[in-house]
Amino acid sequence: MNTKPIIALDFKNMEEVLAFLKPFDEQLFVKIGMELYLQNGPVIVKEVRDLGHDIFLDLKLHDIPNTVSQAMKGLAGLDIQMINVHAAGGSRMMAAALAGLREGGSEAQLIAVTQLTSTSEEMMNLEQGIPGSINDSILKYAQVAKNSGLAGVVCSANESRMIKDHLGSSFLKVTPGIRTVDDEVGDQVRVATPEFARQNGSTHIVVGRSITKDKNPVAKYQQIKKAWETEC
Template identity: 45%
Template sequence: MEPIIALDFATGAEAVAFVDRFPKTTPLFVKVGMELFYAEGPQIIKQLQALRPLNLFLDLKLHDIPHTVEKAAYQLGRLGVTLTTAHAAGGSAMLTAAKRGLLAGAEAAGVLPPRLLAITQLTSTSTAMLHNQLQIPGTVRASVQHLAAVAQAAGADGVVASAQEVLDIRAVTRPDFLVITPGIRPKGAAVGDQVRVVTPAEAKRRGASGIVVGRPITQAADPLAAYAAINTEWSTAQND
């Protein structure tokens, strides 16, 4: 899986212009998150799909009662995206409902269903935040590992987690369970609001299935060169 580029732009025009800079012969995997989707709606998904062949990760982090999540997931399942997300903290019944909605929506639209990723702990979450604000005891790693096991049992296809927790997740999940890792920063890049970050090579060595990279590419002086360097680092690193 090639690196997933987070299209963290305020408008669809910016996102389309950015994607259009890449040669159509270059395999491309992009992520549409809340900012862009809330600004443009489902139309941005259709625009990107019409622009060129690509895989699309729609990252809306569903989190509500199971019935509401199932109905929302039905609509997302109709869009023909590759990956989408729901919060593991919503519980197993909610995750199962999300999966059910995605499958039904995809079937109704005649498209392949998205794979469901469960959000474990955000890469901006620190141990202090976990304890003092969320009142969750133990370590971030233990929480992520537990949520990954819950997600797998509920029918999710994988999780989103920091690469720092990949080995813990692998210890309690099946080999084909996806572990997609944001919080990726090339060596020397600004960390920003991320807390638990690793380099592309380190993510690969730890066994990540894929990486999500936003600002180090989208805000680079030469985004194509930045993407190429990250892709090379990711694709040539060896799993431990």
């Protein structure tokens, strides 16, 4: 299992992606999200895979079970290592997504988004109409995802320990919203450093602007990778 820091390729087009990746002289684990995929299509996945990098295709599918199943069957033709859905779609949708992925011949890890790291507890209560604590909501989503056969969830580092304690070490905890102490928070709410994420039980971290907007992305990646991999 590739546990390197996942770099979020938050770019608009192929040219920007290839220019960013060119200075790196090692295999990376990168995230291709909706912006990049929808504006460039499946060819962006092929181009990045042809460079030897692993891919987390972050499309957060959320629809009726049959639609998601058929979409996953189509996406299974892409050479990806990880893909996701929204846990809010429910157990039938998640099970259908996994079935579609496997029927399409892909062994990619399927994970589920619990609560976006841009979502606060107040937003969850007032806008989603979900009462109680955000931790209760996240743990419930994670339990349903595991029961549906998924490999893990997307969650913030603040919830990783809780999910690990309830659902085990092997259940993936993929953590976005990673920043170093001197980075701007941006539009994320529940953020954490690589060190905190590791100590709190995250199995993967996703880092975007901290690396992609840095003046020296390769050096910043190595800094974050060392912080993520080094035991205290």
